[in-house]
Amino acid sequence: MANDEVHGGTVQCKDARDLIYVTRGGAGRVLSLGGLQRMGWALRRAPDARQVMKLLQSRPGHPYAALLDLREGFSEHDLAEFGDALSAGNIGWVAGVDAGQLSDEPVRRLIRDYCYDYVTLPCPEGVLNTVIGHAHGMARLGSGRVDRVSSAGSDDMIGDSPAMQALNRTLRKAALTEAPVFIAGETGTGKELAAMAVHRHSHRHAHPFVAINCGAIPHELVQSELFGYERGAFTGAQQRKLGRFEMANGGTLFLDEIGDLPLESQASLLRFLQQGSFERLGGHEQIRVDVRIISATHHDLEHAVDEGRFRADLYHRLCVLRLQQPPLRDRGADIDKLADHALKRYSDEGQHALKGFAPCARQALHSHPWPGNVRELINRVRQAVVMAEGRLITAEDLHIDGPASRPPPTLEDIRDAATRCAIEQALQRNRGRLIDTARELAISRVTLYRLMGRHGLRESESDGNDRSVRIF
Numbered sequence: 001m002a003n004d005e006v007h008g009g010t011v012q013c014k015d016a017r018d019l020i021y022v023t024r025g026g027a028g029r030v031l032s033l034g035g036l037q038r039m040g041w042a043l044r045r046a047p048d049a050r051q052v053m054k055l056l057q058s059r060p061g062h063p064y065a066a067l068l069d070l071r072e073g074f075s076e077h078d079l080a081e082f083g084d085a086l087s088a089g090n091i092g093w094v095a096g097v098d099a100g101q102l103s104d105e106p107v108r109r110l111i112r113d114y115c116y117d118y119v120t121l122p123c124p125e126g127v128l129n130t131v132i133g134h135a136h137g138m139a140r141l142g143s144g145r146v147d148r149v150s151s152a153g154s155d156d157m158i159g160d161s162p163a164m165q166a167l168n169r170t171l172r173k174a175a176l177t178e179a180p181v182f183i184a185g186e187t188g189t190g191k192e193l194a195a196m197a198v199h200r201h202s203h204r205h206a207h208p209f210v211a212i213n214c215g216a217i218p219h220e221l222v223q224s225e226l227f228g229y230e231r232g233a234f235t236g237a238q239q240r241k242l243g244r245f246e247m248a249n250g251g252t253l254f255l256d257e258i259g260d261l262p263l264e265s266q267a268s269l270l271r272f273l274q275q276g277s278f279e280r281l282g283g284h285e286q287i288r289v290d291v292r293i294i295s296a297t298h299h300d301l302e303h304a305v306d307e308g309r310f311r312a313d314l315y316h317r318l319c320v321l322r323l324q325q326p327p328l329r330d331r332g333a334d335i336d337k338l339a340d341h342a343l344k345r346y347s348d349e350g351q352h353a354l355k356g357f358a359p360c361a362r363q364a365l366h367s368h369p370w371p372g373n374v375r376e377l378i379n380r381v382r383q384a385v386v387m388a389e390g391r392l393i394t395a396e397d398l399h400i401d402g403p404a405s406r407p408p409p410t411l412e413d414i415r416d417a418a419t420r421c422a423i424e425q426a427l428q429r430n431r432g433r434l435i436d437t438a439r440e441l442a443i444s445r446v447t448l449y450r451l452m453g454r455h456g457l458r459e460s461e462s463d464g465n466d467r468s469v470r471i472f
Contacts, residue, residue, distance in 0.1 A: 035129075041132075064092070066085075067095075079110055095111045116134060160337075172201060180295070180320045180321070184301075185296070189373045190325060191296040191325050202292070210247045214265075222265045229243075231282075252292045263311070354393060434449065
């Protein structure tokens, strides 16, 4: 027993495989897994998704088998909380169910999309050992990498800033439901990539993902593009054409720039969301399709609703789950990762090999406001690859001017700017009265007057009715 140890009468292997048992533990239905421990399993119990994630994060990349006991009746909301854990590459899931639960659609979907197998509980320990052993073996194949959610984001969405980590967690939860998803965000932030990530991690991933830009189609053609038309519906309609809804049957339809959809088409879309069916242009047959709707826009839809440019009832139908795509300027170090990715992707287009970015380019990347977000960043880097003459890409190659050409501010510069701003605002609130301003800032009048002189604010002071100013 060179590799074994005896603890309290049970034999445990030093190289024991890790098993996470997820159960709520109600009604005395918790499994007794002592036999599995004697077979070499190190048992860890978790009551919810949060505890599972703590275990995974404590040993990144370590392989686990997990038995999810569904007999306590997890709701769809409860299952959505497991989104990140179910998608982790280093954990093999097995579902434990009652026989009657296999007719429950959320349970069937979870087993089909995320589990290696399922067992009807209770079952012989030998059977359970074999099933979870297979799941653990598959998890070991994926244990060489850390979960994509925490390292590189979802699919092609590069970055692990706090804003992107929050977005990725929300994406995984949204993927486990059938509710319509609305993605808000500035232009160029990657809203279509987010929609594709939701589709790829949903149970519809084997079916089509169809995207249409509502702002790129002439208003008079939107109806026929969305719903199709019958032969002879209008001049030039030589044969029946399927619309995007029928093309996406069974999968996901992504309506990009939904804010540009004309009111007539908004009414037709609302009717489909309410009834689940539509008529082709020029037809009378009600056509039913199974489509999940994901929409996105850079417009403020709530403002558009207030102005009457977008239907309020349609907005509430589309915006059941709301995702906010963060702007690039709020993503910190992700800017460097995206720039490096773009450089690697387009490096072959340059006339000579590039070694990377010069310090002035890095500074420029972080000082630029990026109104075009990720799309603008990729385009600037691609242009620089072609035009750069040196071995390093410079700020000039990126065509970023302004603050990037000046040295970065020192800590003293930042402190002085904050002090000046605080004094200016306090003076405005107190109408230039120095006594009240000093009291608000919790400093003496002498100190306030000295700071005002240092920051060039004395000429802006107001005599007002404050007679005490004259003592200086």
